[in-house]
Amino acid sequence: MERYLHSTALKATAAETLIHDKDNTDEFRSCEAEEPSPVERRIGDRYVVSEEEIARFKEDGYVHLRGVLSAEELAEIDEVYERFLSGEIEVEGKDLCDMTGEYGGSIQDFQLINVMLPRRYHPAWQGNLYERRAASISEQLIGGGLKLDYDQLLAKPPGEAEAIFAWHQDMAYWIDTPDTRTASLWLALDDSSVENGCMRFVPGTQLEPELRPHSPLKGDRGESHTLFTELRSDDEPRHAEIARGDCTVHSERVLHGSGGNTSQRWRRAYIVAYRAMETVEEERRQGFTHSHNDAHDVLGSVESMKPKG
């Protein structure tokens, strides 16, 4: 319990600080181009995405957006996030788990803490400002007719060098549907760098004709939820170092994952995924809600869980 009490104290500095510290990386150089400031881009529920960012999302399969939430807006999220990490907000069964390994154990020992569907366990979050801004961003990036499919918290405590999120494409985790359009917003609650396990992507992999082959990391869905695929020798991963309040947005087919946390800081993220409305409806018809407590046969019906050969 003790370690969670310190997470808000470890809260990172404003976005601008990291940009100054890190101006030698590609990600941060791109922030210096002349563009409206985050304050100008946030207009109530809306966040204005530039043409260049839309093009980058299409080309790379992900894009980095600065200052999606302000310091004040983030503070409200921190408070609830802390209540999840301390166990004050109860999460049912396997929706609270360690994404590095098997189910079971206690949150104090988790290396990569995963809370699935926080809005289900804390209904006051439903329709919150982040969700509304994420809806506006998603529509600009992938078009209309979308619905919030799921949300998730992923936190790496300080010093968890093995808190590695295995390489994967999100579609490998999901059932197939005709319209797979997805915008997954990954909001950084802490400055996110290589040291504390930021996201990394292999740009362009969303354009490959087939999904890469994925396998369960450990046993079947009763034992662990995690899938993985191996990087190929010609893959060129790129780290997405982003500041607190920034988001990356990624598509359902881009190859991505994250490294361990070797720093003495937390790495907390809050994810919301908008997907085609028909897809969300089809998922629900099949009993697929993105909860790890969904029926075993439903979770086992995704392609990557089927026996090979």
Ligand SMILES: O=C(O)CCC(=O)C(=O)O
């Ligand atoms: O937060 C991470 O480390 C991985 C997140 C991820 O894979 C996702 O949001 O699809």
